[in-house]
Amino acid sequence: MTPVKGFWHHFFMTSTSLPRRSRAPRGEGERLRGDILKATSRLLARMGSDEALSLRAVAREVGVSPPSVYLHFPDKQAVLVAVAAELFGDLEHTLDAAAADAGDDPVAALLARARAYVIWGMKNPGHYKVLYEGTLLRHITDPADRSFGRTALLALISDLERAAAAGALPPPDDTERTARLLWQALHGVASLRINKPGVVWDDPEGDVEALVRAVLRLAP
Amino acid sequence: MTPVKGFWHHFFMTSTSLPRRSRAPRGEGERLRGDILKATSRLLARMGSDEALSLRAVAREVGVSPPSVYLHFPDKQAVLVAVAAELFGDLEHTLDAAAADAGDDPVAALLARARAYVIWGMKNPGHYKVLYEGTLLRHITDPADRSFGRTALLALISDLERAAAAGALPPPDDTERTARLLWQALHGVASLRINKPGVVWDDPEGDVEALVRAVLRLAP
DNA sequence: ACCTGAACACCGTTCAAGT
DNA sequence: ACCTGAACACCGTTCAAGT
Numbered sequence: 413m414t415p416v417k418g419f420w421h422h423f424f425m426t427s428t429s430l431p432r433r434s435r436a437p438r439g440e441g442e443r444l445r446g447d448i449l450k451a452t453s454r455l456l457a458r459m460g461s462d463e464a465l466s467l468r469a470v471a472r473e474v475g476v477s478p479p480s481v482y483l484h485f486p487d488k489q490a491v492l493v494a495v496a497a498e499l500f501g502d503l504e505h506t507l508d509a510a511a512a513d514a515g516d517d518p519v520a521a522l523l524a525r526a527r528a529y530v531i532w533g534m535k536n537p538g539h540y541k542v543l544y545e546g547t548l549l550r551h552i553t554d555p556a557d558r559s560f561g562r563t564a565l566l567a568l569i570s571d572l573e574r575a576a577a578a579g580a581l582p583p584p585d586d587t588e589r590t591a592r593l594l595w596q597a598l599h600g601v602a603s604l605r606i607n608k609p610g611v612v613w614d615d616p617e618g619d620v621e622a623l624v625r626a627v628l629r630l631a632p
Numbered sequence: 633m634t635p636v637k638g639f640w641h642h643f644f645m646t647s648t649s650l651p652r653r654s655r656a657p658r659g660e661g662e663r664l665r666g667d668i669l670k671a672t673s674r675l676l677a678r679m680g681s682d683e684a685l686s687l688r689a690v691a692r693e694v695g696v697s698p699p700s701v702y703l704h705f706p707d708k709q710a711v712l713v714a715v716a717a718e719l720f721g722d723l724e725h726t727l728d729a730a731a732a733d734a735g736d737d738p739v740a741a742l743l744a745r746a747r748a749y750v751i752w753g754m755k756n757p758g759h760y761k762v763l764y765e766g767t768l769l770r771h772i773t774d775p776a777d778r779s780f781g782r783t784a785l786l787a788l789i790s791d792l793e794r795a796a797a798a799g800a801l802p803p804p805d806d807t808e809r810t811a812r813l814l815w816q817a818l819h820g821v822a823s824l825r826i827n828k829p830g831v832v833w834d835d836p837e838g839d840v841e842a843l844v845r846a847v848l849r850l851a852p
Numbered sequence: 853a854c855c856t857g858a859a860c861a862c863c864g865t866t867c868a869a870g871t
Numbered sequence: 872a873c874c875t876g877a878a879c880a881c882c883g884t885t886c887a888a889g890t
Contacts, residue, residue, distance in 0.1 A: 441853070467883065476855075480855055488884090593846075596839065596843070597820050597843065599820040600815070601816045608781075610769070619816065626846040656873070687863085697874070698865085708864065
């Protein structure tokens with residue numbers, strides 16, 4: 413609150429730091445928050461599960477004591493939710509970019525989005541599992557967090573509507589229902605490959621294309 | 633080894649048991665093993681995740697001390713693998729029964745099997761997650777355990793082959809590939825419903841039928 | 853202002869011991 | 872023969888305290 417450089421500031425500037433991570437200067441307490449999120453995301457990718465991740469491991473990775481995490485987050489759930497929000501953002505950005513890169517053909521855009529979804533999951537299996545198989549969302553109370561990942565489905569619906577408007581899909585089409593069917597099929601492609609690596613799978617892009625064309629009743 | 637009723641037997645028969653669960657008599661040490669499996673299965677259904685389950689909770693549920701679990705299993709993984717084997721057996725039995733009940737039409741049998749798979753998952757979400765999303769299978773070393781759940785896929789393939797032999801499927805058909813596509817779609821139906829209960833889903837049996845007919849290129 | 857040490861009740865697992 | 876108590880290194884979380 414007071415901008416005067418007082419006792420604490422003096423101490424920080426002069427004391428040689430004993431902990432691995434140097435103490436943040438005044439007003440930079442937020443840096444620790446970002447470091448915690450980055451470390452959590454890294455460990456989540458390595459562990460492949462929110463439950464296997466420990467806050468103490470996050471604190472070790474950051475170079476800080478366990479209670480320091482609680483300066484920025486009320487509990488472990490809150491850290492995970494914050495990371496999940498970032499990850500959903502990254503996923504959605506990736507999907508939109510893939511659809512945009514596919515050009516003007518709405519079916520091509522939809523196929524590109526579908527492929528990108530599965531590829532993202534296979535490239536980030538730990539993160540995919542946190543977002544789509546994690547236990548964290550059952551304990552969410554904040555209604556703002558409940559809409560997590562909804563955007564991806566909405567984008568799929570809008571791709572379908574563009575394709576239907578262009579007359580590229582056989583009628584009659586309940587686009588929202590079709591989008592949900594597609595999402596389920598695509599999730600199956602990504603999820604089973606992540607969870608059953610022992611099974612001999614076909615090329616994921618080929619499976620995505622086959623399933624999308626089948627659900628849309630397009631020629632194989 | 634020796635059938636003589638000696639000191640320990642005498643003690644068991646006469647001492648009033650302090651622990652919640654009474655000590656098993658000679659030769660019935662196996663009863664504890666079964667109780668542990670049953671308790672684990674129950675708690676797994678409740679927790680919905682192998683990682684959330686604790687062996688200490690299993691021991692409490694059985695009424696025994698934590699180290700007692702180690703009399704029958706080398707570690708937590710082994711308990712989970714034993715339960716998973718039972719669960720896979722139950723699932724496969726359920727699917728075979730559903731297919732058999734559907735009668736002689738091979739497509740009807742396949743549809744019944746597909747529906748039964750998803751219904752089993754929705755009725756046993758915790759168990760389904762352990763079998764198809766659990767971390768336990770990545771740590772399996774025993775090759776005999778690696779074939780877990782393979783039977784379900786093989787049965788799907790044989791249903792498809794029956795249908796193809798009856799001329800019910802449009803050619804040309806790589807039945808194994810088609811079976812894998814179907815499995816992915818069906819897993820998506822079950823898994824997303826379990827993991828995203830907040831989404832408004834359609835009737836699961838309707839989605840199963842739509843996806844199966846789409847993948848097999850049958851009339852909707 | 854920013855962060856930690858010590859503590860509590862949990863966990864998986866081990867091992868010497870109890871009946 | 873069947874089972875437990877006490878211990879170890881972990882975990883999430885709290886709270887009084889340190890710089």
